[in-house]
Amino acid sequence: MKLPRNTFCGQTHRREFMHTVGGGFTSMALTGMLANDGFFKGSANAAGGNPLYPKPQMMPAKAKSVIFLFMYGGPSHMDTFDHKPKLYPLDGQTIEVKTHGRGGKKNKGRVVGPKWSFKPYGQCGKMVSELFPHVGTCVDDMAFLHSMTADSPIHGSAMLMMNSGSLISGKPSLGSWVNYGLGSVNQNLPGYVVMLDHTGGPISGAKNWTSGYMPASYQGTVFRPTGDPILNLKHSKGMDAIEQRKVITSLNQLNSQHLSGREDNSNLSARIASYELAYNMQSTAPEAIDVDSEPQHVKDLYGLDGSRTDDFARKCILSRRLVERGVRFIQVYSGGAHNDSNWDAHGDLTKNHDYHCGRTDKPIAGLLKDLKQRGLLEETLVVWGGEFGRQPTAEYAKGTGRDHNALGFTMWMAGGGIKGGVSVGTTDELGSKAVENPYHVRNLHATVLNLMGLDQNNLSYFYNGLNQKLVGVEGAEPIYQAMA
């Protein structure tokens, strides 16, 4: 007799079990769930487990869903939420300051004074720039993280870091970890939804929502806010729903007949079941994206009014509708492609940030207010930020553009489990680097997992001889200062 070697510290818990017996061979079948629905009474094999079937939390959860508003390209913190009064008078002066950005490491640079004025908002009196007049009115529900740091000031690797905790790709993204840990409560919709900017995806495309070494079932699904929301959701040309029903029914008959004598193979019944799910998804998903059916006052709240806010408003309303339908993780990109199509203001800061803030301010405020009035904000975690922030100094000899800055930048969180009206950590007087209570991207990830009821230091996936974790093998603490 020998002890099994392939357990981890002698125990195999459910999340690991799938990998242990799987290693690629065991099916991630859907039968478990369908057996619950009475679809396969008696025939389901207990070994087949749906990877997306809801799993118990590891600890009490404060939030059920996450909406990550990703300001791709890197918004400038000192022009938005991190007020730096001493920076204004230095405009145009060359000063000693250590920076590390696209232009490499520098010891001095020409200051670009903040281009917008700030004023206090809410009970807490938080200073917010005139770029965000609507978001300003929500500050009492928000926790500002002013001392964020990341390992890279270069888009490619920094995007991977913010989404998957690593500078190199191949690791699962945050949304994959959440779905791996918790499963999805709505099988008719993907558990992890990504909405991209109209100008295109971010650098590295699908690598940003990949499931890495985990099964593809955990990867993000790209959702389009209009038309055909999911790839291949629309019936093929010339086939209506009734005809498709007939086609699927005939297929079921053929497959049931093939199943006879092979009942023990849960993959076969899972595949039969997957056609029923697909069929349901075709009616569920279009209903979910029907943002136009929202009442006028809701559209007005978000700015779904044909103006510049229309596009992001639609995505924000859709996010709320997906939260209502049990989708676990939603990531919405503001900005896509390259250069000024996103927040990467190297040339003309004023033009860039006026444009991107103008398109997102009202929709974001609308989302926070709408969630709150429905009682959803307390169970929905909203995260805002980019892959890094920007430098106090200019990159080029002329112009107002700022280079990348991963040494200190601002993100904010609101909703489920978050303390409202607080500001956590600081950057120096110039906003060049985090000085007080610096936090790393890993702490941000730890906070998200923690609030979702997952123990960030124990949520692991065995791969490559290691219990891999989103927050790294050494673990990370959540940002308690921001938590209620």
Place this chain on the structure above:
Amino acid sequence: MMILPQSYLFRYPIMILGAFLISQLFLFSEEKTNEINETTKNFWSNRPLKTPKIPKVNDPEWQKNPIDAFILSKLADNGLSPNPSASRDELARRAYLNITGLVPTPEQVANFVADKSSDAWSKLVNQLLDSSQYGEKWARHWLDVVRYAESNGFERDSNKPHIWRYRDWVIDAYNNDKPYDRFIMEQLAGDELDDLNYESMIATGFFRLMQWDDEPVDRLQHRYDVLDDIVRVTSEGFLGMTIGCARCHDHKIDPIKQKDYYSFVAFFNGVTNNDKGRGVIVDLNQVGDPQKRKEQEKIRQDKTTDLKNRITAIEKIATKRFAKLDAKLAKELEQNLTGLSDNVLVANHRKREQRWHYTTEKPSPNWSAVGFRAQEAKWKSGIAPFGGSVPNEKSKTPWNTANIWLQTSFQLTVIPKALKMQAYHDEDIEVYLNGQQIAKRIGFVTKYIEVPLDQKTASALQTGRNVVSVHVKNSGGGQFFDLSLEAVDAPKVSGNIADLIRDRGKEIFSEDQLSTYRQFGNDLKKFKAPKSSGPMQAMVVKEFGTNAEQMHVHYRGNANVKGDPVDPAFPPILGGTKPTIPAPKSGQKTTGRRKVLAQWITESTNPRTSRVAVNRVWQNHFGKGISSSPSDFGYLGVEATHPELLDWMATEFVRRKWSVKELQRMIMLSKTYQMSSRAQKESLAKDPQNNLVWRFNMRRMSAEEIRDNILAVAGQLNLKMGGESFYSKLDEAVLATSSTKGGKWGNSPLEEQNRRAVYIKIKRSLKDPMLTGFDFADTDAPCPQRFTTTVATQALNMINSNFVNEKAAIFAKRLEEEVNGDMSARIKRGLEIVTSKPANPKSLEIAEQMIKTLKDEHGLDDQNALQRFCLVALNMNEFIFVD
């Protein structure tokens, strides 16, 4: 030893006994697994390889093949019995898909079912292993392990130029049964070998496959990330060892110290950084010493001639013996189609030497008409290609005027169904066959292209002598002409002596003679000439010079913090001695370290290399390895279920000169491989995971197989091999996920898009959902085994995607064209094609009922109804799964 109060023992005897046993286990195995000691040295995957004794079993049928004896013995020990053999049709479909990745036609299966000879199975196995599609299927398994991709990832996700040559190298390696030790040597040190050649050079593309950031935040750290990537692929891929885990600290569970990790990195410290261009690209024509290259080419030519002569001699004897054996056969042998086995009627210079009559003086107007004999008109004679020097090719007969007229001929005994023409023409050409114009093209090309032929071309063919006449016109610049004409779908010529020897050789030759004959054939393949399409460049390994920087241990894996210096060393747990790196010879450009490592890995005494290799092969036959953690044979891996069988196969593998095909033949000829995949109630209850292999494992097709076979069933699969990857057609919505417009995704001609999935462009940031949706390997880390997931989006793809619907329509068209008669006959044929066997009457009934409803209730016409049926057929579990 535990002391327990008696009352406890009395009350909870079983529980306490259990606890006692477990505590004893810990007591007896108190030695730590992360240190080198007797326990770890004798671990199943670390102990020296010895040939285990073959167990005696009760069933003589299961005693013949040692694999069966090992399997049955363990089953019997556990009170299990093996499944009966699978049905003949299941067996054939299993073999075709397993070896070629392609479904057999119903006729291929029927032929096998009808073949009652005792060696029908071994003939089929040999035939499949000899097919070129074998390499395309099995190369993919290795490409998963080395995380093969054709772009760098990160912001620009730039292209890795020429890297496809590595993919082709792997395919060729499998097809030519390159010995596995050589397979390793060439990848790790192909540039450091004494007999380096263009092939071994291409193999070192192994070092350039990983993701690479051209703009890393910390260059030194990223260099170490890349080195780490190399260490992981090398150690996990060849040794089943997770050395990578010791990058930041000593391995917690396995006996691998942090020092061992950096000593292993030291083997690669001479390797230059990745690069987008020149720094990693080599001109293959310049590989090796020019004098040596010449010598090698001479040897190659001599060997080829010698082998061809030997083969012809054996075939001549065989022809005589078969003729004596069977008068009918004698006649068939005479009726050989072309007298050649490859169906090439007119050869271009790459295929064979081809002689043409030609003139540059304007000939008489009837030059292309039937009956005009160039020889009688005193045209000159020369060997193709004609012209001067053009990109990538050299002519053999000079031509530098504005016009050339050419004529050649070939013999036919049977008329093939269709012809295929390839030409390299500069500029305009007109081609006539027996007086009838079959092609005309304006302008020039810079490589060999497929020339579309007139539909009626085949009708111009005749038995006996056929004449091809060509006119090439050149208005300026370089001249060039070469052409090939090939028979497609030639009627099966039973008189092909090579096929005959393969199928019935036993009747006239001894096993030894046959094996010699086979060996000559395989050797001949190995000596084939280099492919010269395109500028001959490849992405390869390079080193800084004969010295590498001193390697150090890096505290917590931080590249910027140096610890103690270390030199190249083998992981001590595998019993490596201290490596000696030979002093550099004159002209040497590298440290020579990688060669030393490769030599150690390929030593027959290395306890891991052959075990790991054999386990991977087993896994790719049975769906699950003997150890189901193929890249981790350490304490965190899964212990082998049949360590003795694994060891026996490993030693046999080495003894048979590391021949992968021999190993596969051995496995496939076992009764174990041929078992049915059906469940037996009792066995299922005892061993639900089939760990002891009481049945064959049913499986779903892989992503590539699904795509390839949809194309095959629709009659569209293009079997063109090798060369640059093609861009499959991606939905606009998929392209929109890229940060660059259209994702820098190209457009390939439809013909190219119908090639096998192994040739689809693999761009790290943009992948074909047809592949990723069905669990294609991730490209950023080694993938030892793919997942098999079942999710709703796969069903959406299979019923709604443009790709599947388009192919269903083409499949329907194929059925309309091939089957005269009513709908029922077409459905029947459709079911036969997807299931590779006679249609099941019940399925036929269901399909007919569906068509009836679609027509009666939904008002579909015959054509649309048939298309719906074809869509359903492509979705059937019976198509997608393999018994």
